[in-house]
Amino acid sequence: MTAVIHQPDFLPYLGFFHRLLQAHLYVILDHVQFVYGSRSWTSRDKIKTSQGAKWLTVPIKKCAQATPIDQVMLSNTDWRQTHLNLLFENYRSTPFFEEILPHIEALYQFQCERLVDFNLASINMLNHLFGISIPSALSSSLKPAGKSNELLVDILKKVNATTYLSGIGAKAYFDPKPFETAGIRVIWQNFSHPVYLQCHGPFIASLSSIDLLFNCGIAKSREILRSC
16 A cells, blocks of 8 residues: 655645645645745645746735644735635636636635635545546644654554655655554655646746646646646
8 A cells, every 4th residue: 555645735736736746645744844034835835927937826814833744724905816816817818718708706705714614625625627536634633753754653553554655855855664664665756747828938846736727627627637
């Protein structure tokens, strides 16, 4: 049984969903510390605009530095309409705007108080559009122990995973010993970002997955994602 462990990011990029296609279980890493700044994708992702790639950020209430993701609260400001306005302005000229917009509007009509709930709604929406069906488990419900690699191994053991599918970025801090001791095989994602026709000039990679959907539509996007 192959598991993926990853934070519940906001409208993730294509590589996130490519990994879900190769796995049997997605463990939602929601109990770890929320990260601010340039290393964080939990409350933001990039979209394509006429001025290039720009951040689309979900505002949150101020919280302590050690706050876990599942305790981060959404701002009470009217950011949902602001997001919809930005998406309308920058994607209305795309070929499949009318096909994708109702799904985006339904997402922003979802009312919740926690960032994790909104992010999971965005992931579920994209899974549906990409034709991905995968069970999930919240790390907060597993009460895992340890840090770094030991934490991952404890999670994998608790969900009875025999294989861990990791993103290539984790190689920088990967320690094979805990996985070897637990008898868990580690495989690394082999993802090649697709190039497709975009609005607003030359191609930009690693945007939110909604960029592919607006430009290529549901059927073609499913085909492109599975070719990566």
